[in-house]
Amino acid sequence: MSAQIIDGKAIAKAIREKTKAAAARLRRAPALAVVMVGENPASAVYVRNKVRACNEVGITSIEHRLPQDCTDERLLEVIKALNEDATVDGILVQLPLPEHMHAGLILETIDPNKDVDGFHIYNTGKLVTTGGGFKPCTPAGIIELLKAIDYPIEGKHAVILGRSNIVGKPLAMLMLQENATVTMTHSHTPNLKHYTLDADILVAAIGRAKYVKADMVKPGAVVIDVGTNRDENGKLCGDVDTQAVQEVAGWITPVPGGVGPMTIAMLMHNTLISAQKRQNIF
Ligand SMILES: NC(=O)C1=CN([C@@H]2O[C@H](COP(=O)(O)OP(=O)(O)OC[C@H]3O[C@@H](n4cnc5c(N)ncnc54)[C@H](OP(=O)(O)O)[C@@H]3O)[C@@H](O)[C@H]2O)C=CC1
Numbered sequence: 001m002s003a004q005i006i007d008g009k010a011i012a013k014a015i016r017e018k019t020k021a022a023a024a025r026l027r028r029a030p031a032l033a034v035v036m037v038g039e040n041p042a043s044a045v046y047v048r049n050k051v052r053a054c055n056e057v058g059i060t061s062i063e064h065r066l067p068q069d070c071t072d073e074r075l076l077e078v079i080k081a082l083n084e085d086a087t088v089d090g091i092l093v094q095l096p097l098p099e100h101m102h103a104g105l106i107l108e109t110i111d112p113n114k115d116v117d118g119f120h121i122y123n124t125g126k127l128v129t130t131g132g133g134f135k136p137c138t139p140a141g142i143i144e145l146l147k148a149i150d151y152p153i154e155g156k157h158a159v160i161l162g163r164s165n166i167v168g169k170p171l172a173m174l175m176l177q178e179n180a181t182v183t184m185t186h187s188h189t190p191n192l193k194h195y196t197l198d199a200d201i202l203v204a205a206i207g208r209a210k211y212v213k214a215d216m217v218k219p220g221a222v223v224i225d226v227g228t229n230r231d232e233n234g235k236l237c238g239d240v241d242t243q244a245v246q247e248v249a250g251w252i253t254p255v256p257g258g259v260g261p262m263t264i265a266m267l268m269h270n271t272l273i274s275a276q277k278r279q280n281i282f
């Protein structure tokens with residue numbers, strides 16, 4: 001048996017095209033401010049990909065680069081100015097921030113109505129209660145991938161490896177909304193395999209290269225690989241041992257070309273929604 005590959009690149013492209021068409025109907029192009037502090041090389045790649053997507057979709061991108069030794073106060077000034085700038089629809093502060101800064105505090109100063117990452121506690125609160133806020137891009141992109149392959153989430157057992165605030169936890173909430181039965185696991189979970197072998201949908205978001213092996217996966221399962229790691233040869237790889245697992249799984253996302261492009265497509269989508277709201281489209 002060999003899994004079908006979920007083509008995140010193609011699905012993301014379709015979302016960007018829809019976003020582009022809708023953005024062109026606005027009075028003013030949506031604008032996204034991307035703030036990057038320091039010189040993290042991985043962050044630089046993602047920021048470049050985000051700016052490229054903005055250009056393609058017709059979103060104005062505003063890049064702010066601050067030095068590694070930037071203070072919380074300086075970054076807060078930049079965010080305050082962006083909050084007050086009526087032409088800015090989305091604000092994204094690239095994570096991780098340097099060690100000496102207080103990321104939690106900083107994220108709470110972004111105007112929740114411009115928080116297109118969906119990381120502010122206001123949007124987190126909406127996510128767990130009524131819905132309607134900005135949904136974090138990676139989890140939202142994963143739900144879109146499952147919809148694109150017409151996979152019925154309702155009643156399925158979704159097992160999530162990793163409980164970060166940006167992937168694992170918000171994804172659990174979205175899966176619950178879709179009526180999955182959700183199991184969250186983390187580094188203190190004993191006998192992980194016990195859970196993964198029962199998963200209809202297995203999501204790996206732990207940051208460990210090729211950690212998920214074929215003997216951990218139920219035959220026919222949908223395997224979603226969020227990991228963005230480097231293998232022993234410095235090559236980009238996921239949290240899943242793709243080559244082995246694709247012999248067991250029913251569906252699998254590749255790295256690159258799976259979840260990563262969806263994260264960026266959903267960021268474009270969220271920025272569009274923000275601009276539409278600001279321009280009273282709905
Ligand atoms: N493609 C994309 O768009 C994105 C990719 N990523 C990638 O996804 C990966 C995860 O990132 P992120 O969500 O930020 O996670 P973090 O690095 O913040 O946290 C990792 C999580 O995995 C858990 N964990 C670590 N080892 C194990 C293990 N052996 N078994 C079970 N759980 C484990 C940790 O548990 P504990 O809480 O107990 O420490 C923690 O909850 C990274 O590779 C990152 O680069 C991230 C965001 C977007």
Ligand SMILES: Nc1nc(=O)c2c([nH]1)NC[C@@H]1CN(c3ccc(C(=O)N[C@@H](CCC(=O)O)C(=O)O)cc3)C=[N+]21
Nearest residue numbers: 045046049093094095096117228256257258260261263
């Ligand atoms: N405020 C904030 N928001 C984020 O959304 C955010 C963040 N900080 N910090 C880091 C993580 C990680 N992340 C990725 C985005 C795109 C790819 C992506 O495009 N991946 C490509 C490959 C890219 C490459 O070649 O390295 C792919 O999988 O095909 C990966 C990872 C967003 N994150």
Ligand SMILES: [Mg+2]
Nearest residue numbers: 257258259260
């Ligand atoms: Mg990917």
